[in-house]
Every structure is written in structure tokens, then in C-alpha cells.
Amino acid sequence: MQFKKGTFEVGGVIYPVAIKYDPRFGDAFWNSSKESMVSYIYMMMTSWAIVCDVWYLPPMTRTEDESSIDFANRVKAEIARQGGLVDLVWDGGLKRSAPKKEWKQQYQQEFSRRLKVQNVNSEKKEEKTE
Template structure:
């Protein structure tokens, strides 16, 4: 105020300390409700989802809501958490056990093109030489397996495996069971959180010189197929299992007393049914790709060529 003014200094002043409160409050509100900063914290829910950690200002509301919260706590920590831990530990323990088996057989395995490894919700198909095909593949990744129920030692192993992972075992002689298996396979591949299914479409062990006809059942589901070619080197040990000549225990003794089990595994690019292609044609196309990559004889193509010749 200029000294020449006639106004009284004791009159109402032009500025008071309380005048800044409005602007300070708006500034603090802008900082707290910043559109960028709040993106780095948990989203504020309009309604409580019965998780204590999502409502830090939780206060007792009603007995009914408290009971619901207690039931949710019991389900989450008493059922869901152990189940998820079981799945996690099952995969880790399976890999460890299969790798121990591989070392017990003195197996020397070379994996090629690992970027094509089977993904969840898909079907892995491979040529079949021996029961240890499962160990060879499962030591590099976890699978849900489909196969025939066996007796003896093999049956004991199968019953133990199914307790930790949802494998599908069935009797081939029962037609109704095969339809049930097809239904279970479809349900399995539709769930992308489940392990890929491992199937040997030949249905029997072949001596690793050729690939026999693939059964079309696993190719009718419509899922993505991940072909795998397995080729053994017989110079160090013959991995072929002649089930009509040797039992499982005898066969394992032969394998463990050989020099080594040397093999190569190729993960081929995933394949799907083409437009207008039926299940048989799709199976033959996958089989031809496996035979070509593994250096095996495709018996279907050989027979077809002989017919035309």
C-alpha cells in the first residue's frame, strides 16, 4: 500500500492466510488423483472381492459377509493353494525322476530344434520304438500320456504315474473305452492350461528302421499336432522292445547292461489339418514328415509306390 493512501491499515486486508487453503487443497488432490501415478498401484475395486489384501480399510459390515469371507479364506488356502503347489511340484519332480532314469540307462540324447517343443493344449506324436521313448521325451518336458494298460512292473509304474498327473490309460480291446478316450482327449486339449498329450499313433513298438501306419484317432480331434522324430543308434545298444519275446524286467536289464542308449530327437514345426483334408490324410502327412526327418522308411509311401509300379 502506498504511503500516500488515506485508507486505514486496520480495515479489511486484501490477503489472508486462509486464502491459500483452497489452492493447496486442490493441488494435493491433483497429486493424489494423478492419472499417471495411480497406474502404478492396484486398481481400486468398486465392490469388495472378499480378499483382505484388496481392502486395506476393511471394517466389520455384517455377519453374513464375514462368514462368506471366512469360507473364501478356507477354500483359497485349504484347497486352491495346495492344488496349485501340487501341479508345480509334480512337474519339477517328474522332470527330476525322468532325468534320473535317463542317467541310469546311460542315455546320450541330442535334442534338435527345441523352439518347436510341444505347447500346452496340443498333441505330441512320435514314432514308437520302446517304452523308454517316454523317458527320452519326458526328460526334456512334461507330458500327459495316453496308452494301453499293462500288467506286471509296467502296470505298477502306470498306476503310480496317474496319481500325480492326469494320464489316460485304457484297454484297446474295449471299443467303448476308445470312444471315451477320444472324448477325454478332446476335453484335455481344449484346456490350454493342461500339459500336451504324448501319443504314439503306431500303437506298437517298431524296430526304428521304419514308420508304420498311424492310427487316425488322435488326428480327428482337431488340435495342433507337434511331430517328434526319434532315431536310436543301434551300435551302442538296441533300444527296440520285442514285447512278445522279452518281459519288461528282462528288457530293462538288457538296456542297463548295454554300452549306452544313444539317440537323436527332432522337434518338428507344429502341424494342423488343412482345408479339405481328412484325418487319414493328415496322419499320413505327419508320418511322412517324421520319417523324412528321422531317416526312417515310410512304409505307407513305399507300399503305395509299389502298387503304382
């Protein structure tokens, strides 16, 4: 989830916790756009268990040259790394709304750059072998 930056502006120590749910026995998340609350409660009550892995990470403090947003992103990245999650710029609310155009364009440009680099490298390899 995306953090609110106010938490990181106050200063002090942040005690990050990474929680990752395991959906093998029952899904802990309710997608209200796909199922009703009654069907979700029924699924929860009849599931074997809601299993999750929890990691208590070392305390983190903001460095002097770091903005509150950079600090929040650093904490978020560490939580994502520990939980084996993808560190994204946006949060889970995208299931109800489309991402901003700027975010899509940023990832499209990065993907395009990667393709160009791969094509140049493969062309160089072909020239060497000929």
C-alpha cells in the first residue's frame, strides 16, 4: 500500500512490518467490485485459515539529506523487498480506477529504452559473428 507522507514528516523512528498473505487456504482480500460482502464473509467463514507471513524489520530513521517522500519510499521498498512484493509507485486502489497517464508513460518509455538497448546489443552480436 502507498504510505501517507505525513507519517514520515514528523520525524522519529519508524518500525516497519512486512505482512504477506498466503491465499492457499483462503483469500484475505475482499474485492467489492467482484463479490458481495455476504459471499466474502461466507468464504472467510468456510476457509481453512487465513495464513500470513510477518517480518518485523529493523527500525529506520530519516537521514538529514532525505525528504519525507524519499524516506517513505525507502521504507516501502524495504518492506516490498522483504515480503517478495513488487515495489510500485501506486497502491492497490488501481482495481477501481485507472493509473495516471504520467505513470503509464513513464513505464512505457522505460520499456521502450530496454527494447532499444536489447536490439542494439543483438545487432552488434550478429555483426561480430558474420
